[in-house]
Amino acid sequence: MTQKDNNSAADAPEYEVEIPSREQLLDAVEARLKPISFEELVEKFNLTDERQHIGMKRRLRAMERDGQLIYTKANAYGLPERMSLIKGRIIGHRDGFGFCRPDEGGSDLFIPHHQMYNVLHGDKVLVQQQGTDSKGRIEGRVVRVIEPRQGDIVGRYFVEHNIATVVPDDSRICQDILIPEEQSAGARHGQIVVVEVTKRPSRRSSPIGTVTKVLGEHMAPGMEIEIAIREHDIPNQWSPAVEKELARFGETVPPEAYEGRTDLRELPLITIDGDDSRDFDDAVCAQPQGDGWRLWVAIADVSYYVRPNTALDKDALERGNSVYFPNFVVPMLPEKLSNGLCSLNPDVDRLCMVAEMDISAKGKLTHSKFYPAVMKSHARLTYTKVAAILEGDPKLRKDYDHVMGNIEHLHGLFKILKKARQQRAAIEFETLETRFIFNAQRKIESIEPVRRNVAHTIIEECMIMANVSTARLIEAHEQAGALFRIHEPPAAERLSAFRSFLGELGITMTGGDDPSPHDYSEVLKQVAERPDAELIQTMLLRSMQQAVYSPDNAGHFGLALDEYAHFTSPIRRYPDLVLHRAIKALLKKQQGPSPALEGAWMYPDEQLDELGAHCSMTERRADDATRQVDEWLKCEYMRDHVGSEFTGVIAAVTNFGLFVRIDNMQIDGLVHISNLDNDYYQFDGARQLLIGENSRRVYRLGDKVRIRVKSVNLDERKIDLELLSAESPTGKDRMPASKRDKEKPVKEPSKKHKKNVTKARIKSKRKAKEAARKGRKPKAKNNS
Structure with missing residues (x-):
C-alpha cells in the first residue's frame, strides 16, 4: 500500500509501505509530556518492516527541516513551541549582527555578532529568546538552521x-x-x-x-542589473517546456478564437502609454451617454493564451510580475506574447476582455458589464502626444483627426472623474520622478526630472474606474475566487511619528487616532505651495502601510475606495491574470461554455491566500531590485561630480548625521555628523533633528541646504556630502552662534571644563578617523 504525505504538495514523495502521516506523528509527540524517541514511535505505531523504519526516518527528517519537530541532544523528537523556539528568517546587517523575523509575525529578535557566524542572511532558523540586550532589544539564540537560504x-x-x-x-x-x-x-x-x-x-x-x-x-555596462537580478532571486530564464509551448502560437489571432466574442473592431479604441513602452495591455474609448458617459476599457485577454497549470502559467506565477529596470525589463510573459499576440498594437486584431461602464454626470459608476471581445486599436498614442493634442498642437490634431473625438471625450470624462475623486478625498501625490539618460556606451549622461501630465491622469482615472467595477463584481459573488488590492489605514506607531513630524513644521492634521483619507488630503492642500512639499509627501507616504493582494476585501485607504482590484495589466501582473480567469469563470457559470471563455478558472480559498502572499512578495522583490539598481546608477553618476556643489533638502535625520536629497535628481547622500560644525550633537528622534550642545545650531527635516559631494563608494552605494550652508523651509537662515550669544549670555566655562572639552573633542576626532578607516559609522552623542 502507498501513502502520500498528507501535509505535502502534490509532488511529495510516496512510500512503498504504510507509515504514519505527519498529523499522526505530531499527535504522538504532543501526547507525551517529554520528547519521544524513534524507538518509542516505532513501538507506538507497531512498525515491524525495515522499510517502514526507513520511510518514517525520512518523514521525521522532513518534519525537522520544516520546523515541525526538533531532534534533541537526548536523541528524541520534541515540539518547538514547548521548547520556546521561534521559527523565522535571518535578516543580516552590514555591521555583522542580524535579526530573526518570526514567521508568525511579532517583533524581530536581535541576533548578536557571535550568533551570526554559522548562519547566512536568508536562512530559515529556529531561535530561542534570550532576554534583552543593553539597548532593550529582544535577543535571540540560533538553535538550528532548518532551511538554508536559497539562490546563489x-x-x-x-x-x-x-x-x-x-x-x-x-x-x-x-x-x-x-x-x-x-x-x-x-x-x-x-x-x-x-x-x-x-x-x-x-x-x-x-x-x-x-x-x-x-x-x-x-564597471561593465549593465552589470548593476545582472547583480540585482541574481541578488534578489528574480527568475529570468524560461524553462524548456515554455519554449515548447510557445512554438504552438502563430503570429496572428487563431480563427477559432473569434467565436463567441463581441466584435469591437469599429469602436475607436486607442492606447496611450509612455514613449518607450512596448507592451500595450489597455485601450480606452469614451462616448457621451444621456447626461453621463459610457466608458470602454479593453484589456488584453492573456488568459486565453496562458492557461492554468501550463508551463507558461507556472513560469509567470514564479515571476509574479514584470520587473522594470532603466532600459531593460524582465518580463512576466515571453516576448512573443507580451510584445506580440497579447499586446494591443495598432491596426491588428487582438483578443481582449472588456469592462463596459456607465458613469453619471457626477462621476459615479451606475452600471458595468464584462465580456470577451475582439478589437483593433485605432491609434498608438503617447502621454506626451495626448497632452500636446489637448493643448491644441495643430499638426498632431491633424495627424490623429480620426480619433480626435475619442480623445476629447476621454478628456471630458476625466474632468468629472477627477472632480468625483476630489469629493471622496482620495490622497493625490505629485511626486517628482527621474529618468536616466544614457550615452552610446550605456553610461549615464544626465538625470532628468519627469513630471506627469494630463494624459497620465486621464488613463489613471479610466483604469481606476475599471478596477473598481471589477472589484464590485467579485464582491457580489462570494465564490468568485480572485484577489483584491487592499491598502489598510496607517498603523498607530507610524501615524504618531508623522503627526510629530508635522507638528515640528507647524502643520496640524485632523482625525485623531483614526484619520480618514480626507484628513491626509487636507494636509497635502496645506503644504502644496511650500518649498518642502515634496519632502512632506514623502513622509506622508512613509506613514502609510504597503498595499498588498488579498482574497479578503479591506478597501483601499489611499484611493478612498471600498472595493478595488487589479484588472488592467495581465501582461505584467499575475493578480490581474487571476482576476481575468475568475471573471471568465463567472461568465461561464451564467452563460454556459464558449470558446471565448477558454482559460476560465475558479481558485479555491486556500490557494488564494498563498497567491496573495506570493504576489505581494514578488512585487516587493521587484521594488527592492529596481531601487538597488537606481542607487547604483546614481552613485556611478555622482562619481563624476565629486567636488561639485548642489542644493538640496534634509530628507532624514539620524544619530549619525543628515541625509540630504539633491534637488531635481532624487539622489540621497549623507552628511556625516563628524562633518558638521565642531560641536557635540544631540539627536532628537521624536522631533527629527540634531542640535549642537554649545552652538545650539539645529538641523531638521525639511531644511534647505547647500552641499558639496565629498566622496562616492560605489560598492556600498553610498554618497558622502559636505554641508556648506543650511536654512529653514521658510527661507530664513538658521540663527548664527554669534547672534544667539548676544541674545542669551552664556556663562564663561572654567579652565578645567575647557581642558576636558578639548580632550573629548580630540578623542571624538580619533574615533571618527578610526571608524572611517574601518568603514563604520561613529555614533552621535545622545543625551536626550
Missing part, C-alpha cells in the same frame, strides 16, 4: 596571497566565501561572479563555494 550569491572575486575569496555584493552577508583554486571557473581578480555555497559557515570556518558563472568586470 553574487560578489567580487579577489585573490590575495594565493587565497581566493568572493566578497558578497549584498552587505547583509558579512562572511567572505573561500573559493578553492579548481572551483574559480577562470575568474580574474576584481571580476563579478556568481557563487554557489558548497560548505556552510561555522564558528571556526568561513563558507566555501564554487564559482558557477563569471558575470564580467565590475
Whole structure:
C-alpha cells in the first residue's frame, strides 16, 4: 500500500509501505509530556518492516527541516513551541549582527555578532529568546538552521596571497566565501561572479563555494542589473517546456478564437502609454451617454493564451510580475506574447476582455458589464502626444483627426472623474520622478526630472474606474475566487511619528487616532505651495502601510475606495491574470461554455491566500531590485561630480548625521555628523533633528541646504556630502552662534571644563578617523 504525505504538495514523495502521516506523528509527540524517541514511535505505531523504519526516518527528517519537530541532544523528537523556539528568517546587517523575523509575525529578535557566524542572511532558523540586550532589544539564540537560504550569491572575486575569496555584493552577508583554486571557473581578480555555497559557515570556518558563472568586470555596462537580478532571486530564464509551448502560437489571432466574442473592431479604441513602452495591455474609448458617459476599457485577454497549470502559467506565477529596470525589463510573459499576440498594437486584431461602464454626470459608476471581445486599436498614442493634442498642437490634431473625438471625450470624462475623486478625498501625490539618460556606451549622461501630465491622469482615472467595477463584481459573488488590492489605514506607531513630524513644521492634521483619507488630503492642500512639499509627501507616504493582494476585501485607504482590484495589466501582473480567469469563470457559470471563455478558472480559498502572499512578495522583490539598481546608477553618476556643489533638502535625520536629497535628481547622500560644525550633537528622534550642545545650531527635516559631494563608494552605494550652508523651509537662515550669544549670555566655562572639552573633542576626532578607516559609522552623542 502507498501513502502520500498528507501535509505535502502534490509532488511529495510516496512510500512503498504504510507509515504514519505527519498529523499522526505530531499527535504522538504532543501526547507525551517529554520528547519521544524513534524507538518509542516505532513501538507506538507497531512498525515491524525495515522499510517502514526507513520511510518514517525520512518523514521525521522532513518534519525537522520544516520546523515541525526538533531532534534533541537526548536523541528524541520534541515540539518547538514547548521548547520556546521561534521559527523565522535571518535578516543580516552590514555591521555583522542580524535579526530573526518570526514567521508568525511579532517583533524581530536581535541576533548578536557571535550568533551570526554559522548562519547566512536568508536562512530559515529556529531561535530561542534570550532576554534583552543593553539597548532593550529582544535577543535571540540560533538553535538550528532548518532551511538554508536559497539562490546563489553574487560578489567580487579577489585573490590575495594565493587565497581566493568572493566578497558578497549584498552587505547583509558579512562572511567572505573561500573559493578553492579548481572551483574559480577562470575568474580574474576584481571580476563579478556568481557563487554557489558548497560548505556552510561555522564558528571556526568561513563558507566555501564554487564559482558557477563569471558575470564580467565590475564597471561593465549593465552589470548593476545582472547583480540585482541574481541578488534578489528574480527568475529570468524560461524553462524548456515554455519554449515548447510557445512554438504552438502563430503570429496572428487563431480563427477559432473569434467565436463567441463581441466584435469591437469599429469602436475607436486607442492606447496611450509612455514613449518607450512596448507592451500595450489597455485601450480606452469614451462616448457621451444621456447626461453621463459610457466608458470602454479593453484589456488584453492573456488568459486565453496562458492557461492554468501550463508551463507558461507556472513560469509567470514564479515571476509574479514584470520587473522594470532603466532600459531593460524582465518580463512576466515571453516576448512573443507580451510584445506580440497579447499586446494591443495598432491596426491588428487582438483578443481582449472588456469592462463596459456607465458613469453619471457626477462621476459615479451606475452600471458595468464584462465580456470577451475582439478589437483593433485605432491609434498608438503617447502621454506626451495626448497632452500636446489637448493643448491644441495643430499638426498632431491633424495627424490623429480620426480619433480626435475619442480623445476629447476621454478628456471630458476625466474632468468629472477627477472632480468625483476630489469629493471622496482620495490622497493625490505629485511626486517628482527621474529618468536616466544614457550615452552610446550605456553610461549615464544626465538625470532628468519627469513630471506627469494630463494624459497620465486621464488613463489613471479610466483604469481606476475599471478596477473598481471589477472589484464590485467579485464582491457580489462570494465564490468568485480572485484577489483584491487592499491598502489598510496607517498603523498607530507610524501615524504618531508623522503627526510629530508635522507638528515640528507647524502643520496640524485632523482625525485623531483614526484619520480618514480626507484628513491626509487636507494636509497635502496645506503644504502644496511650500518649498518642502515634496519632502512632506514623502513622509506622508512613509506613514502609510504597503498595499498588498488579498482574497479578503479591506478597501483601499489611499484611493478612498471600498472595493478595488487589479484588472488592467495581465501582461505584467499575475493578480490581474487571476482576476481575468475568475471573471471568465463567472461568465461561464451564467452563460454556459464558449470558446471565448477558454482559460476560465475558479481558485479555491486556500490557494488564494498563498497567491496573495506570493504576489505581494514578488512585487516587493521587484521594488527592492529596481531601487538597488537606481542607487547604483546614481552613485556611478555622482562619481563624476565629486567636488561639485548642489542644493538640496534634509530628507532624514539620524544619530549619525543628515541625509540630504539633491534637488531635481532624487539622489540621497549623507552628511556625516563628524562633518558638521565642531560641536557635540544631540539627536532628537521624536522631533527629527540634531542640535549642537554649545552652538545650539539645529538641523531638521525639511531644511534647505547647500552641499558639496565629498566622496562616492560605489560598492556600498553610498554618497558622502559636505554641508556648506543650511536654512529653514521658510527661507530664513538658521540663527548664527554669534547672534544667539548676544541674545542669551552664556556663562564663561572654567579652565578645567575647557581642558576636558578639548580632550573629548580630540578623542571624538580619533574615533571618527578610526571608524572611517574601518568603514563604520561613529555614533552621535545622545543625551536626550
